[in-house]
Amino acid sequence: MAKKKILIFAHYYHPDVASTGQILKDQAEGMLDEFDVTVICVVPSYIGTIEDKYKTQKYHFEEINGVKIIRVRVPEFTKGSKVSRIKNILAYFFGALGAARKAGKQDYVFTISQPPILGGLLGVLGKWLKHAKMIYCIQDYNPEQTMAVGYFNNKFVLSCMMAADKFSCYHSDLVITVGRDLVQTLVYRFKGKNVPNHVMINNWINEKEIYPLTAEHEQVLAFRKKYSLEDKFVIMYSGNIGLYYDLENLMKVIEKFKPGTRTTDNREVVFAFVGAGSVLDKLVHYVREHHMDNVIFIPYQDKEDLIYSLNAADVHWCVNAKGIKGVSCPSKYYGIAAAAKPVLGVLESGSEVRMLIEETNGGLVSEPGDYVAVEENIQRFLEDAGSGKVVQMGKSGHDYLVKNLTKDVSIKKYIEAIKNL
Template sequence: MTRSEADNAPSILFINQHYWPDFASTAQHLTDLAEYLAEEGFDVHVLCSRGHYLSGSMDVPVEETHNGVHIYRVRATAFGRSTILGRLTDYASFYSSTLARVLTGPAYDYLVTLTTPPLLPLVGAIARALRGQRYGIWSMDLHPDAEVAAGMFQEGGPAAQLLHALNNAGYRGADFVVDLGTHMKRRLHEKGVADDRLHTIPVWNRKDEISPIAHEENPLRSELGLDGKFVVMYSGNAGRAHRFEEVLAVMRRLDGHPDIEFVFVGEGPQKTRIEAFAEENDLSNFRYLPYFPREDLKYSLPMADVHLMTLREEMAGIAVPGKLYGIMAAGRPALMVGPEASESGETIQKCEAGHVVDPSRSSDPGQALYDTVLQLYSDGEERRRLGENGREAFLKTFEQEVCCESWTELLRTQVRPPRRSREDKVAA
């Protein structure tokens, strides 16, 4: 008997390495969705670890209920992301503990895996084969596609072939797969996932969490000594999917500019490289800040005048930077260095929410980025227009309520409707 037969509410188990109170992007989005579904009447459960996104374990219970969501944290290592060996060890320990619990624990109406760690969808395929468990996949990124594109595995080599075969088996056996856009959908279709099982739902931000704030009303700018500065910000993970050659070159060319300040926020494998470049070139208008708590994003994202984004061309459809929607929510222009033919590139252009410098279509992308930064610096009206366009598009398409409602509708086609909807609760 499944949990829903016991309590008459459809039961969903989400599986991801990270969850509240961790600040990883996947943790924040999963928390938003899980709590939304709990309000909609679903019996929502989450299986995760106690490890921080960066390193170390959080001081949290093994099991608790938070905002209507039942959370179970399995035993796993927490070496973090500073080394590949540590990350792989964390992945393996979480994977083994998760598989053991899924195969011996309660059954659910639906199991939904995310994609951290890689090969996590295979847990669903194994649970289907051994227990008849139905499952879906929330494809935040594609593996081992990302590792191959980053040069960690040779395309066509034995390791890549094995990982592709395992991962593809997980995707092909799923009842549904949620992708993040047309380019990811195309890649999943090429892996053998049927079109009628693919559903596009982008990730999001919350309109009440991030909104445009005038600089003079933003206490963080004063606190950081940025009053009167034109802030060009890169906020988020500086990962292997991103390129920084053009950004670093422009930072060096604009060093000493009296008004322009480059502010990086976050962590990632390329942080050391970026900081080393700044030190070697003695850059005076650069700083690298740690991640801000989620409750401070309402100040940190609007603190910028322009937000930088980067993506390597081969990562199009493999990784979809969710940071774009926070930028749009903050009403700031996005300046992307990366392929126009990508989810982010097409969104920026279609919504007229910024500019895209595509290295594959420019004879000198560094010069193009330099010119665009100076253009936006000198044209406040253009910055305002692009930011307003982004905020408007965000509210229509990339806001939490809009995207979570799409998830609710999808899940209601997979399991029987819950007893009470959000409207019923309001009426009561």
């Protein structure tokens, strides 16, 4: 019997380092036993630049590990420029619709909430175009996310965005959210009436790619040496250095821990930021201006090297700005737990990842905006360093993850939810 076909609108996909791109690669490959999978995405461009080989043709066809891929050519962009980002996103939207016509018959169309609003609309249009059932996976709610961080304030435009995304939800055969708090937002959007068919499935990490390594591991040591982290107590932020994380204010808290600050086991404290994003330049400027020599910035790591950078930290930040509860779920948590590292969380009560951290005793958490509590939690980690408490937090989070939040567990849930439509 021929497999049913599923078309995935992914926006970003491997080798792009966007977290959703990595998750969708795992998902697409994990569903191959049950479905014939085609992915429509942009050419590799998450950091804004594009290789010359992708600039000549409108569509690029390839296959990776059994997944058919149609890549859409888009213009380069600057993360700090709204105009260039909008041009990039619109090029993907219209290019993806054209690519869908080349994808042949499909039984299911799967889309995510990226790009904001347009991801959902792609799913609806794809559903109509292919006469298929639509699955809408909401990683982030918009316009709620936009409103939460004050990125855009035009009430008319925001109301149009809300109407458009509710339209996408309404026309979905299944809405999948990635957190318990995101389920509540879906119910709230529809005021508890005629709520679309929905299910909650946690994001995950590929535990075969990210797992605990000892501090003495050769490549962990090499990473530490490369960035002068040997014998230091490293508090790391790894991922998108963007708008939704209140990093500019958290940098002011970090400033209170002056260069030369040491833990109780006499290690010098270093704050490492690994990644890139729209507020990176502001953070770099602030650090230079205030002579914060114990703060370093490290470029994005290749996927195959991520295991070494994650394991090079003693503690990892996992943060969201105030108002993000029920709107977005920071998937970086899963990588932190997979590496068995404790979490320095700045997350709202009742948000999915905060509940996971609290339920597993996997770290210390405070409310966004409570900078006194953030400072106190950093100080607690410094005082407990070397006592075994810090290591045990990381182990607790890891033990829960390998039982409940692995790739195989979550992908099986996706397969069953889709087959039951």
